[in-house]
Amino acid sequence: MKSLKPTVLVAAALALAPMLGQAQAFPDKAITFVVPFAAGTATDQIARALGNGITAETKQPVVIDNKAGASGFIASQQVAKAPADGYTVLITTNTTHAANEHLFKKLPYDPVKDYAPVAALGKGGQIMVVNPSFPAKSVAEFIALAKKDPGKYSFGSGSSSSRMAGELLQQMAGIQLLHVPYKSNTLAVTDLLGGQIHMMITDTATGLPQVKAGKLRALGVSGAKRSPLEPDVPTIAEAGVKGYEMGYWFAAYAPAKTPPAVVKRLNELLVKAARSEAAKTAFYEPTGTEVFTSSPEELAKFQAAESQKWGRIVKAAGIEAE
Numbered sequence: 001m002k003s004l005k006p007t008v009l010v011a012a013a014l015a016l017a018p019m020l021g022q023a024q025a026f027p028d029k030a031i032t033f034v035v036p037f038a039a040g041t042a043t044d045q046i047a048r049a050l051g052n053g054i055t056a057e058t059k060q061p062v063v064i065d066n067k068a069g070a071s072g073f074i075a076s077q078q079v080a081k082a083p084a085d086g087y088t089v090l091i092t093t094n095t096t097h098a099a100n101e102h103l104f105k106k107l108p109y110d111p112v113k114d115y116a117p118v119a120a121l122g123k124g125g126q127i128m129v130v131n132p133s134f135p136a137k138s139v140a141e142f143i144a145l146a147k148k149d150p151g152k153y154s155f156g157s158g159s160s161s162s163r164m165a166g167e168l169l170q171q172m173a174g175i176q177l178l179h180v181p182y183k184s185n186t187l188a189v190t191d192l193l194g195g196q197i198h199m200m201i202t203d204t205a206t207g208l209p210q211v212k213a214g215k216l217r218a219l220g221v222s223g224a225k226r227s228p229l230e231p232d233v234p235t236i237a238e239a240g241v242k243g244y245e246m247g248y249w250f251a252a253y254a255p256a257k258t259p260p261a262v263v264k265r266l267n268e269l270l271v272k273a274a275r276s277e278a279a280k281t282a283f284y285e286p287t288g289t290e291v292f293t294s295s296p297e298e299l300a301k302f303q304a305a306e307s308q309k310w311g312r313i314v315k316a317a318g319i320e321a322e
Contacts (some may be wrong), residue, residue: 047091120293121251121293130142134198134217153177161248
């Protein structure tokens with residue numbers, strides 16, 4: 001094997017120099033976290049908690065840009081088309097990067113080719129809630145009412161996780177509900193509080209505060225085990241739908257072609273922020289979210305496996321792509 005000539009090595013070093021310099025200086029200005037859901041949602045809350053951590057570490061501001069609606073299309077497109085310099089980051093969930101490709105015939109973005117995976121950020125559970133005026137006081141009572149009057153009762157959702165949780169409940173419990181879509185879970189909760197819809201299975205971060213305030217009634221949680229935040233609320237599986245389990249995850253993505261050194265730096269900052277006591281106190285513990293971090297390479301593998309999983313769930317639920 002021939003050795004490289006000195007001139008070739010010098011040229012290679014000169015080509016790498018700008019990228020290395022960029023990474024060492026990163027960040028030297030504000031970073032924008034684009035969130036596909038409205039303010040107050042779990043994704044918004046984790047973005048703010050991690051943004052605060054990055055600001056504390058780098059002394060640079062992190063701007064939260066909520067672009068809710070269209071099942072995350074708006075935010076996803078914005079980041080896909082942003083400059084690949086690390087200063088625009090998508091803080092998102094399985095909605096945009098695992099479920100949407102199975103729920104829609106055509107996406108305005110490619111969840112794999114348009115992004116550089118940065119880091120997994122957390123895993124969360126959901127809670128099944130109804131208005132306190134609703135007659136059902138348990139999952140079993142809700143199912144009994146739904147079986148008595150197929151299609152009479154509605155459930156709202158503002159994310160794919162929320163929607164699929166409701167779809168899976170229908171499938172496994174043998175009931176028929178009317179699905180009412182929203183731009184975000186917070187908007188769906190508002191209508192649930194007002195009595196416009198009958199039920200929803202929402203992220204704990206959005207639903208639990210309303211339960212604790214006495215404004216909503218919790219019937220069950222979607223995970224495999226009870227939430228430490230509401231130990232008296234049974235799992236939906238415990239409450240009569242054997243084998244039921246549903247959750248969601250958070251992750252960060254940069255535009256494709258973002259320099260690997262910048263992606264690595266972003267990963268370091270996000271993982272450190274996620275594992276900090278400040279984020280634990282501000283977001284993870286109050287919402288019952290599990291700290292779940294990864295390398296960029298691990299996130300890519302995890303996303304691929306999750307896409308297959310969500311594809312199976314959508315197919316089993318009999319949902320036709322829109």
